[in-house]
Amino acid sequence: MNKLVKKISVILMMCMLISFSGIESMAVEISENDENKTIISEEENEISLEQEAEATNPDENTQEEVENSQEISENQEEIEYIYLDKKILADGEEQNIVVALEDEEKKLDSASLIYEFKETAERNEIEASNMVDNTVLFTLPYDILSQGSYRLIGVECAIGEEKIFLEFQEEEIAEFEVSAEDKVKDTEAVPEVTAYAMGDDGNVVEESGDNITEAVESAIRQMAAPTAISQFSTRARESRDSEFVIALDPGHDSHCGGAHANGLAEEVLTLKVANYCKEELEKYDGVKVIMTRTGAECPNPLPGSYSSAKDIRQRVQKAVQQGADVIVSFHFNSSGSGSANGAEVIYQNQSYDAAIGLESKALAEKIQKELVALGLKDRGIYSKDSTDGSHDPNGVKDDYWTLHNEAKALGKPAVLIEHAFVSGNVDSANLKKESYLKQLGIADAKGIINQYDLLNGGPRKEPGVGKIEFKATGEDTFDVILSDVKNEEKIQTIYVPIWSANNNQDDIYWYAAQRQSDGTYKVSVDIKKHKGDRGNYIAHVYIIDKQGNQILANDGQYKVIYYHASIDTLKVSQNATDKTKLDIVVSGINAPNGVDRIQAAVWSENNGQDDIVWYTMSKQSNGDYKVQVNIANHKYDAGIYNVHIYLFDKEGLSFLPKATNISISVPNVSIAAKPLPDNSTQVQLSASNVGIYGNVQNVRFAVWSAENGQDDMKWYFGTRNNSGVWQVTIDTSTHTGTGVFYVHSYSVLADGTDKFLGNTEFTVKKQTTASIEKLEVNKTNENTFEVLLKGVTASNGVKNIQVPIWSEENGQDDLVWYDASKKADGTYYVNVDIKNHKYNTGIYNIHVYLFDKTGKAFLLKTTSTRVELAEVKITASDMDGSQKNFQLKAANVGKYGNVQNVRFAVWSAENGQDDLIWYTGKQNGSGTWTATAEIARHKSSGTFLVHVYAMLADGTDKFLGTTSFEVKKQGVASIGKIDVTTDEKGNINVNLAKVYAATGVKKISVAVWSETNGRMI
Ligand SMILES: [Zn+2]
Structure with a gap:
């Protein structure tokens, strides 16, 4: 520990323990590292002690003070440190003063402190109450001190035989005040502890702290600082009374009388006029009047060394001690001649302090003006320089009058009024009137009031x-x-x-x-x-x-405060799961004044800042700030979003430390119109991805045809399907127009605002039609019929008409597409030959298709017709009754068209088909084919079977039908012809012709009977 500091601490601790209770706690620990030993002043000063000699010149109008310098001791000792623990010493307290010498090796044997009571310049001395090596403590109890300011002059020390006097070098330092107050209110937060140290530059520096340790530490630090600023400090005076204090000095007194003439005594008149003046001044607010004398007697003690000059100085000093701001001295003039009359005022010259001189002169002017206004002769105002050569440092002569000099020495203006001449033949008459004296006092007061603007408690002439x-x-x-x-x-x-x-x-x-x-x-x-x-x-x-x-x-x-704040990173991202959300995060926040709030200003580039929103971000546990932005707040705009981050600190400053932008895409709401199939006029409207707008209240579609503006506009409300698509099916036939249709879709969002979702269009073709008035089917021949199409029309014109026709027999195996031909009268027709349909008979289906010129097909009509033909007839007959040849015939074969041949297969039933013979027919006229079967070529008699086939024109075989006939056995007899005739005679003639008997005829018997009475007779 620094030895000096240690000693100061120790000695202070002792003094605390002994006598002081004003500081409650005291820390004496001082850093070991504090090596500031350079606090010692290197300055070498001649030590001199000023002693004030009493004036010996009794002339009140001359300078009395003489300075005598007496060199007591020349030494090179230096004061390192002076410490006072109070700036104001209150009743019951003690002032502790520590003084340390620079030389740490010095051991003091004795020491005494010289201090001065500033009010009277009286000096006193007190012995040290404690010493440690080179450091000494003085204790001044309240009881031995007077109320007022004290300053420390120096220390007289004895080290062995050597006696030295160390004068504190700087004026005004190390002062303290003694107050009558029990406890001084420390309204200015001026610390109680005050320490002084002498720096390299010789200046004494004040250090302050809450306790001694702080004060000492602070002092040492201050010493180390090369640019210590403080030069000195004394405690500010108690702020002056708000009153303006005017000291009135009634010149002279009973001990030191003034001019006497015409029965008038100056010392009497001055007191009277001063009292009148006081009475007048006290009518004003904020004015305090003090009198240097209130009675006839001299106000100051009258020891042997009395001089009027000393009395005057004491009057001035006391007045200033009582707070006088200005001193006005009252006098009356005298002359050997009665003709000298009138008033004059003497003010201070501009020596030492020109400002005081000027103020004094201004006051003199004001007073003189009032006196002259009473009718007094104007003898003018003036200052008077000293005549003994004394002067200020600038060579300006001192004032002549003690009053002026002393007041100026104490920083106050003063004037001396010679009101009138007691010896004057004019003035003396007036001065005998009490009322006139009062007028003089009032005039003086007015002058003072005018100078200091005392009306209404006006401003002071104070800085x-x-x-x-x-x-x-x-x-x-x-x-x-x-x-x-x-x-x-x-x-x-x-x-x-x-x-x-x-x-x-x-x-x-x-x-x-x-x-x-x-x-x-x-x-x-x-x-x-x-x-x-x-x-x-x-x-x-x-x-x-x-x-x-x-x-x-x-x-x-x-x-x-700090004028900066920053943010390291700003991250803006589109939410991965909900693309309508932006996540904003800032981190690395540096705001030395503290963060009040962080806001994100967000807007989309779309339409400028029309959608700007200020978001207040929330603080996270890790210190980041976050906010999630819903693009619903920004009209669901896609594209570029600007993000500006504003930081508002706790001092009300705002910063824009970060800004960025982000481009986002959102799923497009798509509006679609899909015509339904067939020739339907229905169209399905849909709006998808509406979900990006949240739970919308509805989705609706405005639909109108381009024709004739919006005259056919209608609103359709969609319904939401399971896939989240809003749909509605409309019928365009309820609109008047055709062609292009426009669709605009809107939604009422959850918050009630209307949102345009998008638009689309679709086209409805003009209605195409085709029709037929009449369809006829007419038989035109055995094997043909005609289909007649009458009154055929098509809105787009007929390109062609096709008629598919097929018989119901064996499905559509015989389907034929016929191209209809057009007749001159506009009738279309198709000729059908059943040969195209395998000669099928029965129901024929007929469909009529019209193809218009746009290629569109219309099924105009369907019908059916029945086709019936004569049956092929197969017969067999004995050609001559001989049963030798049989004619075979196939009639109606022509229905099969031009057959290539007709063949007859003939065989006897006996023994299977062992005797089958094919007979080829010969065409015999219209569709009848014949052939002759020769029995002799067959083996047997009895039943013969006949099957008939034809080879059609296309080479296919066609079975035509069957028949049979009987052939009698050989040996049997037969009659080919019986004729029975009856003649007129009743003869019955029976003629038998073609009688055959295989074995020859022997006889022919004819049995004849009538039907009457039974059979044969
Ligand atoms: Zn006088």
Whole structure:
């Protein structure tokens, strides 16, 4: 541990234990690493002690103060550190002061502290209450001190035989105040602990902290900083009473009288007029009047060393101690001649502080004006320089009068009024009137009131800073701008102590504000000087006036924030399962001021930003932010979507750290129109993929034909089928037009908005027709018939007519397509020969097809007809009764057309077909074929069988039919012809012809009987 720090800590600890209870806790641990030993000042100063000599010149009009310098000891010792634990010492407390010497090897044997009561410049000395090597503690109890300001002058030390005096080098440092208050209210958050250290530049630097350790640490750090800013600090005075304090000084007194003439005594008149003036001034708000004298006697003690000059100085000092802002001294003039009359006012010259001189002169003008207004002769106003050669550092002569000099020394304006001449023949008469004295007092008051604008509690002639503003100049820097600076002529310096709220005042710096050309004052702050702290900064504004008074003029707060935020990655993707959703994820969020919210502005490129929606993203457990976008919010637009990510931090800043776009496709809603088959006029309308719009309320189709505009528009509502397709079947015949039909489809979405789904079109051909008025079937011959088609029409014109015809026999094996021919009268016809149909008989089917010129086929008509033909007739007959030849005949063969031949197969039933013989027929006229069977060529008699076949024109064999005949056995007899005749005689003649007997005739018997009475007789 740094030895110095250790010792300071130890000694402070002791003093705490002994006498001090104001600090509740104290940490004395100091970092071992702190090696800052360079805090020691290298400056070598001659040590001198100023002693104020009492004036010996009794002349009140001369300078009394003489400075004597006395060199006590020359040494090279340096003060390393001064510490005070209180800026304001309250009743019952003790002030602890620690002083450390630079040389750590020094061991002090004794030490005493010289301190000064600033109000009277009285100095006192106190012995050390404790010492550790080179560090010493002084304790000043409240009881031995007076109320007011004290400053520390120096330390007198003894080291062995050597005695040295160490003067604290900087004026105004190491001051403290003693207050009558029991407890000082620390409304400014000024720390109780104050430490001072002397830096390389010889300046003493204040350090502050909540406790001693902090103060010491801070001091050491401050010393190490090459650009320590603070120069000094004293506690700001209690802010002055809001009252404007006017000190009235009735010149002279009973001990030191003034001019006397005409029975008038100056010291009497001055008190009277001053009292009248006071009475008048006190009518105003915010005015406090103090009197340097209220009785006839001299207000100050009268020791042997009394001088009027000393009395005057004391009057001024006391007035200032009581807060006087201005001092007005009352006098009356005198002359050896009664002709000298009138008023004059003497003001301060511009030595030391021109501003005071100017203010004094202005006041003199105002008062003189009022006095002259009473009728007093105007003797003018003026200042008077000293005559002894004394002057300020600029060579300007001091004032002549003690009043002026002393007031100026204390930073106050003062005027001396010579109201009138007690010796004057005009004035003296007036001065004998009490009312006139009162008028004089009122006139003085008016002048003062005019000068200080005291009406209505007007502004003070005090310096001030009306406005404090903060302006960021960078991420780590800001300016403090002080404006509305009042009574600037009274300002010496404006200091702005600034510290961050973080960790108390550990980073406080005192900045001297720089005056700008526009009259404002500025301090530029870089937070690096404040440990880089961000957050609230507190600034106080102290004005040091030209008299060295400190005034807390203003304060303010400013927040230092970050001006950046970023996002590493932005990912936008179309949801894989629901393509109507976009997933937006941002990660790697860096927002040093904290995230208030992250929003995604999303819009589709379609129609600009008409669909922009701001989505607030949700924070995920891993720190990412997410949102899912439903493209329903964007009119279900497909294509490019823009995604801009906005980050709003907790300081209200907004950033656009990321932007991207994504192109998405969604399943197309497709609208279709499908005509149903056949010549139907029905069309099926459908809308698919409507599901991308969610649960729609309906899907409807507007349908109209292109003909005549939308005159035939109709709405059709679809129904949803199991596949999610919305369908409806319409009949176009309910529309007036034909040709192109338009279909527009709409849907009412779940949220009630109407959505156009798409459109399509279809074509309905013009209606084509074909018809027939009459169909006739007429037999034209044995084997032919005619089909007549009458009144045939087709809307597109007849290309051709075909007539398929087939018999029902054996299915359609005989189907023939006939091309109809057209007659001159427009009748179509087809001639049918049944030979084309295998000579089939029975039902014939007839269909009539019309093909129009567009190729369309129409089945115009169907019918049927019955075809009937004469049967082929097969016969066999004995040609001459001899049973030797039989004629075979096949009639009606012609129905089979021109047969190539007709053949007769003949055989006797006896013994099978062993005697079958084929006889080829000969055509005999119209369709009859004959042949002769010769029995002799066959083996037997009895029953003969005949089968007949024909070879048709096409070479096929056709069975025509059968018959049979009988042949008698040989030996039998027969009569070929019997004729029975009856003659007139009743003879019955029986003629027998063609009598055959195989074995010859022997006899022929004829039996004859009547039918009466039975048979044969
Ligand atoms: Zn006088």
